[in-house]
Amino acid sequence: MARHQPIQLGTQIAGYQVEHEIGRGGMSVVYLATDLRLGRAAALKVLAPELTLIDDLRRRFINESRVAAAIDHPHIVPIYASGESDGVLYIAMRYVAGPDLGALLDRDGPLPVTDALGIAAQVASALDAAHENGLVHGDVKPGNILVAASGVGDDPYAYLMDFGLAKPSLDASSTSVGEFVGTLDYVAPEQISGRPVDGRGDLYSLACVVYEVLAGGPVFQRDDDMALLWAHQYDQPPELSGARPGLAPAVDSVMAKALAKASDDRFGSCREFVEELFSAAGGLAS
Structure with a gap:
């Protein structure tokens, strides 16, 4: 290009x-x-x-x-x-005077648990609003999340951006098997295979983002793109508590549900996922 x-x-x-x-x-x-x-x-x-x-x-x-x-x-x-x-x-x-979440991770490494979950909750509310309007974002990733200081105790304030790939829920008309739009580290299995996509595809991507901001690296790390696509479709995700010492093991079952291969096995909304994650984390702020 x-x-x-x-x-x-x-x-x-x-x-x-x-x-x-x-x-x-x-x-x-x-x-x-x-x-x-x-x-x-x-x-x-x-x-x-x-x-x-x-x-x-x-x-x-x-x-x-x-x-x-x-x-x-x-x-x-x-x-x-x-x-x-x-x-x-x-x-x-x-104009948002702050880095995107990807740049923030590159600069500072994994975020404190409270900051990570606070950002996740804000993005989840934005995604659920899009889904309530019948739209799927389609490219949830750190680079599409801007982070600014809120001015209240310097808590991070997140903005979701880049709706260029957004399309109606359950619309697979522009995607055939083996093709998808999205970003490899965060793409849902149904996007890869060309199955119909709804808000639960964004939920999967958000879970991938949450894993990365807490663990410091993508949920699946593979040597080439085809292996990465295979992992999203067939491999079980690693346990987050193993990648983030001190994080309550209860988060692993929450993440496993959010990252389920079949969209029917995931949470019903992004907000529900983040609320369950907050509860499982047990208030840790490490």
Whole structure:
């Protein structure tokens, strides 16, 4: 895939002035920008110009803004505006001054139990809100969770972002066997095999994230992608209490249920999973 062509600093896009780059992914670049009408900072996400002619990527990018804007939730990044300006597809959203969860893990290592479960609870509430609106996020991972200080005792405040892959629950029409959209370390078995997906697929991905933020590494670690896909579909996950000394063994049965291969064997909601995990952890804050 061609490299992203940078937008010149100072460029104005639909009333937003580009200040500097703050992040990039496989299909987009995010800039800190100034809203020239309201004088506030914003995060301006721009589809890489060389990708704007690819219909599937255009639809995915446009879908992100529509889905996120339709769900009013305190832990989903608010959308200010979106559209196309002089051939540039953009989404303007609230600027969150904090790292994503993946960067936080790279910097600090595994999180304290209370912080990890607090973030999980916030993301769970955002996911359940999406599911109540008939939508599946489809790509829950540390890189799609922004973490900012709440200002209240410096407790972390999480925002779920990047709804570009979101689609209606139980919709497998765009996925055939052996194909999926998502990220390998967090992808649910039904996404891999092309079976219908609902909110329990996001729950599986959230459980993978929780394991990583507490253990310091992905739930399944394999030498190649095919082995990793196999593990998600057929291998039993390792016990979290063995990877995080001092964590109550009761968490293992909770994680096993959240990471069940069959979606019917998982919890009914993300909130239920996190509540059970809180209870099993026994209030430990190590």
